Amino acid sequence: MKKIINTFKRAKANNQRPPLSFEIFPPKGVLTNDAARETASKLVDLHPDFVSVTYSAGGSKNSNATSEIAAILQDELDMTAMAHLTCSSASEEKITAALDDLQEKGIENVLALRGDLIEGQTPSTRFRHATDLIPLLKERGFCVGAAAYPEAHPTMMDLDEDLKYLKAKQDAGADFFVTQLFFDNECFYRFWDKAQAAGVTAPITCGIMPVMSKEQVQRMVFMCGVSLPGRIVKILNRYANDPESLRKASIEYAADQLIDLADHGVDGLHLYTMNKPEIAQQCLALLRDSWRQ
Ligand code: FAD
Numbered sequence: 022m023k024k025i026i027n028t029f030k031r032a033k034a035n036n037q038r039p040p041l042s043f044e045i046f047p048p049k050g051v052l053t054n055d056a057a058r059e060t061a062s063k064l065v066d067l068h069p070d071f072v073s074v075t076y077s078a079g080g081s082k083n084s085n086a087t088s089e090i091a092a093i094l095q096d097e098l099d100m101t102a103m104a105h106l107t108c109s110s111a112s113e114e115k116i117t118a119a120l121d122d123l124q125e126k127g128i129e130n131v132l133a134l135r136g137d138l139i140e141g142q143t144p145s146t147r148f149r150h151a152t153d154l155i156p157l158l159k160e161r162g163f164c165v166g167a168a169a170y171p172e173a174h175p176t177m178m179d180l181d182e183d184l185k186y187l188k189a190k191q192d193a194g195a196d197f198f199v200t201q202l203f204f205d206n207e208c209f210y211r212f213w214d215k216a217q218a219a220g221v222t223a224p225i226t227c228g229i230m231p232v233m234s235k236e237q238v239q240r241m242v243f244m245c246g247v248s249l250p251g252r253i254v255k256i257l258n259r260y261a262n263d264p265e266s267l268r269k270a271s272i273e274y275a276a277d278q279l280i281d282l283a284d285h286g287v288d289g290l291h292l293y294t295m296n297k298p299e300i301a302q303q304c305l306a307l308l309r310d311s312w313r314q
Contacts, residue, residue: 023101024164025130026196028070029224029288038312039282040070040289041305042103042226045296047074047086057090058097063298065098067305071130073166073199073291076105078136088119092126103166104128106158107136108148116154120161131158132166132199133190152186152193159194169198169225171212175246180212184219191223198223199291202230202241204274205250206281213287226289227282231275231300233268235261272300276307283308 028040043064048056064072072094076087091102104123108116123131133154138144148154151167158165167190173183187198198221203209209227216225232238235257242249256274260267279290290308294301 023071023129024196025071025101025103025166026164026224028101029197029226033224033288039287040226041068042071042073042289042291043067043069043294043301044073044075044228044291045090045294047077047090048296054089054093057086058093060296060298061090061094061100062098064294064301065094065100067298067302069100070289071101071103073103073105073132076107076134076136078107078110078139078142085122088122088126088128091123091128095127101130102128103130103132105132105134106154107134108151108154109136109138109145110142111145111148113147116148116157120157120163123163124161129162130164130166132168133158133195134168150186151195152189155190155193155195165195166197166199167195169200169212169216171200171203171209172245172247175244180215181219184212184215184221187216188219188221191221195223197288198225200225200228201245201247202228202293203247204232204253204278205248206278206285208248209282209287210285224288226291227287228291228293229275229278229282229304230293230295231271231304232257233271233295233297233300234264268300272303273307276304276311279304279308280311283312 032040045060074087074090087104091104094100094102106119133151135151155165169187170183173180177183256270292301
């Protein structure tokens with residue numbers, strides 16, 4: 022299977038379209054591999070360059086599911102997979118066991134995250150930040166992604182300070198970055214300029230999420246601290262009682278974001294699919310149509 026960094030390097034060297042990727046999450050509760058397999062196989066049919074699988078450190082009782090789904094992607098669906106891994110409450114032994122498991126399953130790409138502390142968990146003294154996890158992954162030969170926040174981490178007031186830590190992740194060995202979702206491309210362009218000025222040279226792939234309801238947007242704004250452009254607010258208000266039209270307008274909005282980002286020559290496009298292949302399919306159809314024109 023492929024190391025994802027080579028996909029970014031090849032696209033840049035050959036002046037190709039930005040690599041496309043999807044995020045999926047393990048089904049809630051007890052893992053049913055069939056449900057995961059069905060979602061994953063529909064997404065793989067859309068020919069992304071890789072698929073990333075989120076990690077839950079305890080909230081949904083299915084943290085082992087990440088490597089199992091990543092293995093299904095690679096072994097059964099012939100798709101490059103990236104496993105997310107968080108460390109905020111982990112011991113060194115737990116992380117070593119997780120890395121053993123990933124290597125036994127042949128997973129070569131890991132998104133190294135601190136994660137958020139879940140109520141009742143004790144913070145790790147060994148792993149305070151993603152920068153503590155990244156070197157371990159590099160020592161074991163993984164290709165390592167890390168998180169980037171175009172509008173700064175939701176608990177960080179100052180983007181410039183956040184960018185110092187982004188650079189620290191690169192210095193610790195991160196090969197590339199995946200951004201937090203954003204709705205305003207201008208925020209990303211400002212961040213991208215500043216990141217480059219701060220010495221960040223690793224590829225940064227842009228995380229985009231088509232929104233499906235006002236409640237979902239409210240959750241994202243609060244959890245992620247992202248800005249809401251007027252057009253999104255108008256879509257949510259106008260179609261408050263018309264889910265079908267809301268869905269169509271949101272997909273068009275996300276596709277417009279992707280098209281604009283690709284036109285600006287970004288390093289990659291990463292779609293937060295929310296495990297809804299039909300929405301990913303409609304976004305990509307609009308994007309690929311624009312590329313054919
Ligand atoms: P860090 O890089 O440690 O950063 C956290 C905060 O500390 C930031 O404010 C940063 O500026 C600061 N900081 C960073 N390094 C240092 C340092 N060395 N010294 C001092 N301060 C520092 N969560 C999950 O639980 N599971 C997932 O699968 C998951 N996937 C995600 C995927 C993406 C693309 C993104 C963007 C986030 C994801 N998250 C996931 C959420 C993530 O775990 C949280 O945002 C978490 O609060 C921060 O993780 P991090 O790796 O960015 O942390």
